[in-house]
Amino acid sequence: MKKISFFLFCLLLASFVHAQQxxxxxxxxxxxxxxxxxxxxxxxxxxxxxxxxxxxxxxxxxxxxxxxxxxxxxxxxxxxxxxxxxxxxxxxxxxxxxxxxxxxxxxxxxxxxxxxxxxxxxxxxxxxxxxxxxxxxxxxxxxxxxxxxxxxxxxxxxxxxxxxxxxxxxxxxxxxxxxxxxxxxxxxxxxxxxxxxxxxxxxxxxxxxxxxxxxxxxxxxxxxxxxxxxxxxxxxxxxxxxxxxxxxxxxxxxxxxxxxxxxxxxxxxxxxxxxxxxxxxxxxxxxxxxxxxxxxxxxxxxxxxxxxxxxxxxxxLGTGEYALNLQALQYQRVSETGFTSILNGLRRQTGNRVAWEQVEEALKANFGFWNEVKLTEAQEKRLRDVFDRTFTGESVEMEKSEYAQDEPLAAEAVRVLNEIALIGWVSGGHSAGxxxxxxxxxxxxxxxxxxxxxxxxxxxxxxxxxxxx
The missing domain is CATH 3.40.720.10 (Alkaline Phosphatase, subunit A)
Incomplete structure (x- = not known):
C-alpha cells in the first residue's frame, strides 16, 4: 500500500512539474x-x-x-x-x-x-x-x-x-x-x-x-x-x-x-x-x-x-586541410565596414592620394598582417593589386552586400584573413541550413x-x- 501511495505521489509531482507555467x-x-x-x-x-x-x-x-x-x-x-x-x-x-x-x-x-x-x-x-x-x-x-x-x-x-x-x-x-x-x-x-x-x-x-x-x-x-x-x-x-x-x-x-x-x-x-x-x-x-x-x-x-x-x-568550418586556424581572427580589430571607414578617412586626409605604405600600416594595425598574421606572396599581391586598382584617384565601385557597401580593399582583407583561418563561405545570402x-x-x-x-x-x-x- 505504501509503495502504491509513493508511486501516486511521484505521478502527481511529475504532473505538477510539467504543468508549471x-x-x-x-x-x-x-x-x-x-x-x-x-x-x-x-x-x-x-x-x-x-x-x-x-x-x-x-x-x-x-x-x-x-x-x-x-x-x-x-x-x-x-x-x-x-x-x-x-x-x-x-x-x-x-x-x-x-x-x-x-x-x-x-x-x-x-x-x-x-x-x-x-x-x-x-x-x-x-x-x-x-x-x-x-x-x-x-x-x-x-x-x-x-x-x-x-x-x-x-x-x-x-x-x-x-x-x-x-x-x-x-x-x-x-x-x-x-x-x-x-x-x-x-x-x-x-x-x-x-x-x-x-x-x-x-x-x-x-x-x-x-x-x-x-x-x-x-x-x-x-x-x-x-x-x-x-x-x-x-x-x-x-x-x-x-x-x-x-x-x-x-x-x-x-x-x-x-x-x-x-x-x-x-x-x-x-x-x-x-x-x-x-x-x-x-x-x-x-x-x-x-x-x-x-x-x-x-x-x-x-x-x-x-x-x-x-x-x-x-x-x-574547414576548407580541405583537416585543420582550422581560427585564432588568426583575433587580430582583426574592426569589421569590414569599420575598415572601410578607416580607408575613407585616409582618402579624406590625403585628398584621395593614399600611398601603399599608409594602407599597409592600416592593415597591420587592424588585421595583424605581416606581424602576427603572416601572408604568402600571393596573398600580399592580391591586396596590392586591389589597392592599385582602387586607389588611383578614379571612381571606385564599392563591394556590396545586403547591408553594406564597402571598400574593395576592406572586403579583400577580410577574405584573406578568412582564408588564413581556413573558413569558407558559400554565398552572401541566406541558406536553408x-x-x-x-x-x-x-x-x-x-x-x-x-x-x-x-x-x-x-x-x-x-x-x-x-x-x-
Missing part, C-alpha cells in the same frame, strides 16, 4: 545564426585558450538542445520577414511578408500579442532598427517588410510596454506624414536616447522606447555598432537587454515576455566577415547572461529559448526532437499558457 519568458533570436556560426564561435574561443576544443557559450550548455528547419511558405530559403513571422506567430508566410498569411491580407497574431492579451508585460528589442523584419514580426502586420513607416505605426497599435533598437528607419514617411516620435508621445511612450537617459526616465515611464543617441543615429540609424567596432558610450545589446529586464520587472506580478534579437550576426555573415560574426554571437551570449541572472532568481518560473530565423552565408534551438527553465522539456520553426512559438505559448483556454 513559465511566468517570465525570454526568446533570443540570433538573426542568421546557423549551427556553424555557434560552433565556429566556440571553436574560436577554444583556440584562444590554446586548445583544439570548444569553449562553450552559456546558452549552448542549456539542458535542452535541438535543431530547426527554416523554409518559408513559398521559398526553400527564407528571408528574415518570413522567418521572423514563423518564429513570432507559428505560421509560415511568403518571403517579404510581416505578420500575415501568405495571401498578404490576413493578419496573424504573434505570441507577444497573445502574451499581452493574457495580461503579461511585453518587450521587443533588437540591435538593429526596431522596425526591421524580425522585431516587426512580433508587433506588425504588413505585406512588405520595406513599409517601415506603416510598420512603425503598428508598434503603437500593438501597445507593448517596451521597445528598443537603434532607431526608426523612416520616422516621417519620407517627410510626408506625422513623425513617429510625435506619435510615440501621443500614445503614451517615453523616448529614451542611450542607456543613461533610460536610467533617468524609466522609473516614471508607463511605456518606453529605448534608442541610441541622436548623435549615433546621425552616423548609422539602421543599427547600433558591431561589437568589434564598439566604442565607449555606444549602446550595446547587453545594455538593451538589461534595460528591458529592468523595465519589465517593475511589476513582476504580471509576468512578462521579452524577445531580443541579435540582428547583426546576419549582417556580418552577409559580408562574409567571420571575425565580426563570431563576436556578434559572443555579444548575443552576453545578453543571454542577463537573462540567466534573472533565471537564477526565478528558476521555477522562467523560460529562456534561443534560436535563429535562418542561417546566412553558408559558413564552412538547420538552425540551433536551446532551452532552459519552465517548459524547456518541450524543446526536444527535430523541429520546424513554426513549432517554436507554439511550444513557448504552451509553456507560458498563452494558448486559448
Amino acid at each position: 513559465a511566468k517570465y519568458v525570454f526568446f533570443f533570436i540570433g538573426d542568421g545564426m546557423g549551427v556553424n556560426q555557434v560552433q565556429g564561435t566556440e571553436l574560436y574561443l577554444g583556440e584562444l585558450d590554446g586548445k583544439i576544443a570548444i569553449a562553450p557559450l552559456d546558452f549552448t550548455e542549456f539542458p535542452y538542445a535541438t535543431t530547426s528547419s527554416t523554409y518559408s511558405a513559398t521559398n526553400g530559403v527564407t528571408d528574415s520577414a518570413a522567418g521572423g513571422t514563423a518564429l513570432a506567430t507559428g505560421k509560415k508566410t511568403m518571403n517579404g511578408v510581416i505578420g500575415m498569411e501568405k495571401d498578404q491580407q490576413t493578419p496573424v497574431a504573434s505570441i507577444a500579442m497573445r502574451a499581452k492579451e493574457k495580461g503579461f508585460r511585453v518587450g521587443v528589442a533588437t540591435s538593429v532598427s526596431v522596425d526591421h523584419a524580425t522585431p516587426a514580426a512580433f508587433y506588425a502586420h504588413n505585406p512588405s517588410r520595406k513599409n517601415y513607416y506603416q510598420i512603425g505605426k503598428d508598434l503603437f497599435l500593438a501597445g507593448f510596454d517596451f521597445y528598443a533598437g537603434s532607431d526608426f528607419l523612416d520616422p516621417d514617411n519620407q517627410g510626408k506624414s506625422e513623425s513617429l516620435y510625435s506619435l510615440a508621445q501621443k500614445n503614451g511612450y517615453t523616448l529614451a536616447r542611450g542607456y543613461d537617459d533610460f536610467v533617468s526616465k524609466s522609473d516614471k515611464a508607463d511605456k518606453l522606447i529605448l534608442f541610441q543617441t541622436e548623435e549615433a543615429s546621425k552616423v548609422h540609424r539602421d543599427a547600433i555598432p558591431y561589437a568589434i567596432d564598439r566604442k565607449e558610450g555606444d549602446l550595446a545589446l547587453s545594455d538593451i537587454t538589461g534595460a528591458a529586464i529592468r523595465f519589465l520587472s517593475k511589476d513582476l506580478s504580471k509576468g512578462f515576455f521579452l524577445m531580443v534579437e541579435g540582428g547583426k550576426i546576419d549582417w556580418a555573415c552577409h559580408s562574409n566577415d567571420a571575425a565580426t560574426a563570431f563576436r556578434e554571437v559572443m555579444d548575443l551570449n552576453e545578453s543571454v547572461r542577463q537573462a540567466l541572472q534573472f533565471y537564477e532568481e526565478h528558476p521555477d518560473e522562467t523560460l529562456i529559448v534561443i534560436s535563429a530565423d535562418h542561417e546566412t552565408g553558408g559558413l564552412v 538547420y538552425v540551433p534551438v536551446f532551452a532552459i527553465g519552465a517548459g524547456a522539456d518541450l524543446f526536444q526532437g527535430r523541429m520546424d520553426n513554426i513549432e517554436i512559438p507554439a511550444r513557448i505559448a504552451e509553456a507560458a499558457g498563452y494558448v486559448a483556454e
Whole structure:
C-alpha cells in the first residue's frame, strides 16, 4: 500500500512539474545564426585558450538542445520577414511578408500579442532598427517588410510596454506624414536616447522606447555598432537587454515576455566577415547572461529559448586541410565596414592620394598582417593589386552586400584573413541550413526532437499558457 501511495505521489509531482507555467519568458533570436556560426564561435574561443576544443557559450550548455528547419511558405530559403513571422506567430508566410498569411491580407497574431492579451508585460528589442523584419514580426502586420513607416505605426497599435533598437528607419514617411516620435508621445511612450537617459526616465515611464543617441543615429540609424567596432558610450545589446529586464520587472506580478534579437550576426555573415560574426554571437551570449541572472532568481518560473530565423552565408568550418586556424581572427580589430571607414578617412586626409605604405600600416594595425598574421606572396599581391586598382584617384565601385557597401580593399582583407583561418563561405545570402534551438527553465522539456520553426512559438505559448483556454 505504501509503495502504491509513493508511486501516486511521484505521478502527481511529475504532473505538477510539467504543468508549471513559465511566468517570465525570454526568446533570443540570433538573426542568421546557423549551427556553424555557434560552433565556429566556440571553436574560436577554444583556440584562444590554446586548445583544439570548444569553449562553450552559456546558452549552448542549456539542458535542452535541438535543431530547426527554416523554409518559408513559398521559398526553400527564407528571408528574415518570413522567418521572423514563423518564429513570432507559428505560421509560415511568403518571403517579404510581416505578420500575415501568405495571401498578404490576413493578419496573424504573434505570441507577444497573445502574451499581452493574457495580461503579461511585453518587450521587443533588437540591435538593429526596431522596425526591421524580425522585431516587426512580433508587433506588425504588413505585406512588405520595406513599409517601415506603416510598420512603425503598428508598434503603437500593438501597445507593448517596451521597445528598443537603434532607431526608426523612416520616422516621417519620407517627410510626408506625422513623425513617429510625435506619435510615440501621443500614445503614451517615453523616448529614451542611450542607456543613461533610460536610467533617468524609466522609473516614471508607463511605456518606453529605448534608442541610441541622436548623435549615433546621425552616423548609422539602421543599427547600433558591431561589437568589434564598439566604442565607449555606444549602446550595446547587453545594455538593451538589461534595460528591458529592468523595465519589465517593475511589476513582476504580471509576468512578462521579452524577445531580443541579435540582428547583426546576419549582417556580418552577409559580408562574409567571420571575425565580426563570431563576436556578434559572443555579444548575443552576453545578453543571454542577463537573462540567466534573472533565471537564477526565478528558476521555477522562467523560460529562456534561443534560436535563429535562418542561417546566412553558408559558413564552412574547414576548407580541405583537416585543420582550422581560427585564432588568426583575433587580430582583426574592426569589421569590414569599420575598415572601410578607416580607408575613407585616409582618402579624406590625403585628398584621395593614399600611398601603399599608409594602407599597409592600416592593415597591420587592424588585421595583424605581416606581424602576427603572416601572408604568402600571393596573398600580399592580391591586396596590392586591389589597392592599385582602387586607389588611383578614379571612381571606385564599392563591394556590396545586403547591408553594406564597402571598400574593395576592406572586403579583400577580410577574405584573406578568412582564408588564413581556413573558413569558407558559400554565398552572401541566406541558406536553408538547420538552425540551433536551446532551452532552459519552465517548459524547456518541450524543446526536444527535430523541429520546424513554426513549432517554436507554439511550444513557448504552451509553456507560458498563452494558448486559448
